[in-house]
Amino acid sequence: MKGKIQISILSIKLLVSAVLFGLAMCVINSFISYREFKRQVESMYSKVTSQFAETAISYIDADRIFIWLTEGPDKYWDSMNARLNELTETAQLAYIYLTVVSADYKSRTYVFDTVNSLVLNDPFPLGYVESLERKTPDYIEDLQRIFDEGASQSYFSYKKNGGHVTTSIPVRDFTGTVIAVMSVVKPMNEIAEYKANYLRVLLFAALGFTAFFLVLYTFSLIRGLVQPLMFIIDETSHFAEHHGELTGLLKKIKNHDELGLLAKSVEKMSIDMNQYISELTSATAEKERLGAELNVATKIQAEMLPRVFPPYENHPEIELFASMTPAKEVGGDFYDFFMIDDRHFALTVADVSGKGVPAALFMVIAKTLLKDASFRYSLPSEIFTHVNDILCEGNESGMFVTCWLGILDVNTGKLVFANAGHTSPVLCKNGSVSYLESKPNLMLAAMPDMVYMDHEIVISKGDRLFLYTDGVTEAADKNENLYGEERLLNKMKNLKSENPRDVLDEVRSDIDAFVQGAPQFDDLTMLAMIYKGK
Template sequence: MSKFFYSIRFRIHALNVGLVFAISVAFLVIFLENSRRTNSKHLEDIAKKTVQYLNADIQNALAPAIDMANYVATFADDYDLEQNTHILGKMLPAVSSAFEAYYGTTLSRFDGGWFATATDWDPYSTNPNWDQLKRPWFIYAMQSPGKITITDPYEDSNTGEICVTIVKTVADSTGKIKGVVGVDIFLDKLTEIINEHKITEDGKSFLVDANGLYITHQDTSKILENNILEDMKLDKSILKKQGIKFRDGMYITFIAVPNTPNWHFVSIGSLKSLDKMDLTPILIIIAIFIVLSIIVSFVLGSRISKPIKKLTDDVSKLGLSDLDIRVEVNTNDELGILARTFNKMTADLEVSIETSTRERAEKERIGAELNVAKDIQVSMLPCLFPAFPHRTEFDIYASMQPAKEVGGDFYDFFLIDDNTLAAVIADVSGKGVPAALFMVIAKTLIKNNAQSGKSPKEVFEIVNNLLCENNEASMFVSAILGYLDIPTGKFTFVNAGHNPPLLRTNGRFNWLKTEPDLVLAVMENISYKQHEITLNRGDELFMYTDGVTEAVNNKGDLFNNQRLLEVANNYLDLSLREFIVSIKCEVDKFADGAEQADDITMLALKMKYHK
């Protein structure tokens, strides 16, 4: 069982609130992710628009000069260089003054025939090697005839400063290219323009060339020196496809600028302004959800846990002494089923306990009666010793140790007359009440017949026939009946299938074997053989039942006849009582704790002297 107790009610609440909380968090994450995507799209749109404006600026910068140049181109061939220079010198400043951002407007003739600028710079006169055909602005314009385009940064021949030039070819009315018109923009000016085109509040904007080299940068030392790909650790492939990258909380927007030599407009910003959206309404909704779910779970939880609590309370009242408890939960659900099952169980249990109590009482009654039966059986045997205190000629001692249940062993001895002692030892087949009943009959019949003056042979023949009548259970009795003629020591006996006695003559025990006769109660009209021996002074006769020789130890070995003979000869010259107790001790020692399976019955008779 867990160290902590969590009620079902608590678990329902916890599960419910946890679920609602998890759903809310998931909802919030999806919402934020979605708004981030929307932001990206939004940002891209802004960036594209910015680039469109930038492109428009580039186009517009040259527009007046182009008009003028196209006009000049229509008549330029009619004048010489000096005349053209003069005309252009008058016209160009007027054009360029409209765009303060641009340093100089130049106009050149394709064949180098003339070159005029809005300044009074005249390269042909100061440097004979100067050749407009080799200048970047001329080359870039001729590469894209008819299009307004911009050059990569280069060093201006006049000022020595770095500039880019917006250029376009000039054609006459027939479309023939006559020359190139251009406007110089120095990089610091271009940087100013680009810096203004931020797309996020905290953002920075750059122009980079086809290789990622900065064309403009807030830090002017980086211009044409550092590379955005290295600074930002970006792959070169980003320059091939424009788009937005999100890195370290920053959006990096790459947009190609049209009419440039693969320039990109780059804007970097954290978009905090966009992320800083108001989450309060969402959080309020989530809070309302959680509160609602707690209320719902409380209502549901108590509806579920109330019958459970009732069930628990009722069940805890239950004890073995009080099975009348019935659970009163009548809901139409699993709890109701549980309650009904429980009620059925307690009812069944009640019945079952009642039955088993009755059965146990019955068993106890039978057990008690059997104990009484056993006592009666034992008390039927003579058990006061010395049995005949005034008869000093002989001594007799006997004992029966019943096995657990009532059994069928018995012994008996009595004086038939002053000179005759009768002794009986017997064993009824089987155990239990049938054997005990049979034993009582056999004992009574033998004693009654012996006392009426019949010989042992006659007694057994009569008793055998009587026992055979109505012996449906096939019970039988092995027995020895002997008469001791006290004055002479003559012992007359019959043996109906019983274990041979031990006879001690001349100091030692030996078997008293006779031709055996059939046990009693098996077959009618059997004739029993009568035997005679004489017990001399000091002789002993020891009779026993198979409870002695067939005592078993834990290994399953039998005590057996051989051991009995040896043991008997080890306890010579004791009183009969001591002798029998010693034999019993030996049997117990042999059994070594194994349960006694059969009655152990022994009878010893000693002739002390003859009269």
């Protein structure tokens, strides 16, 4: 009678514990899942609207903003306003507006304001002044960060029908000074339906799982959970006391649940151990085979990049050196340089999104297309437009490429270049070291039918260029501090040697000293060139 009472009490405790545990897990999992769902949705909308805002900025001539505010609209304003209206409609945005904020952050003046045809509002005209005094302190602080730090800001407003997201990014003039704010407003009407469906599925799944768990647990308890458990305890005690011998008591357990599996596992322990060792040996051999194949892939990728330095004996006016160090066995960064004809020299550095084998495959395609197009088109903008349209075709993986491409006339020093979302090179000219900044266009493979802009400078004998990918400036130490653009610029100002190979060695040594042994998380590519003139 006493044994039956003990078994009954144990069964009740297990059942109550299971019920409480199941309910607690339902609540916790539901809360965590919903927070993650909301975070993912906000991250997606923030990225999408940021890209649309960058695209909208690429339409605008920022240096004419104050001319329009002073003299009124002209044909250029009308053309840009039409393009922004077209982007508003095709991208299903609610608004796109560009404003100039007063120095005291008490008002802002509209330069552009486009409204989707589905929104029952009229756009503000050029020069319309709106008061900001009713805005919250947080809103004003975010505006100040845009101007002071050049940081983008996203605001989310939730309503019963879904709400909307507003993303604001800085607009810079030719000097790099933030002079205005470009804002994009995108409705989130579909989020209400997503939210309702998500919560409905989550609730049914949680309740169903809990009910199934309790039914299964109760059935197992009624069918003899406690008694098989006592058999296993007695047998394992005998196993430990008699040097691994079993009495055969486990044969009485007919359960097909975890207890039955546990009983069989004790009987087959030695067999399973031998099988495990065999499988581990096989897995080790397979890993070594894959490692060997990746080593071959690394060698093939390295051989695809130019490796002869100096590159051209018959063109002593060009001296350069380049390197690419992937974060994994293979990477997505690449550099290239080649003579287009007897006087035009092309050089490029690019960074494919992602890492590893997928990025390496996309890198091969992009590098081949860029070089082929360079022999068919004379301007970097034309090359980018052609390559971008090809890469966008069937790009279901959503990969993209940031790229800087320049074409140098080796006789005159004229350098024509275009920037597709890439980091700005460092230019060392007449003893001055600065970033060769330009308004970057959208990266390649992000959106078809893009128009890219050419920029032009003239470099003189002794001038130097340093091209790189963001693996340089975003190299992080153990505390996740970034190497940064300022440290790179200081290093370029204090080089001990102007020889391109030495330049790369000094920069890499400075990066290694900064990260202090922290692992490399991104591909690291650098190219240094000195123009020696005719």
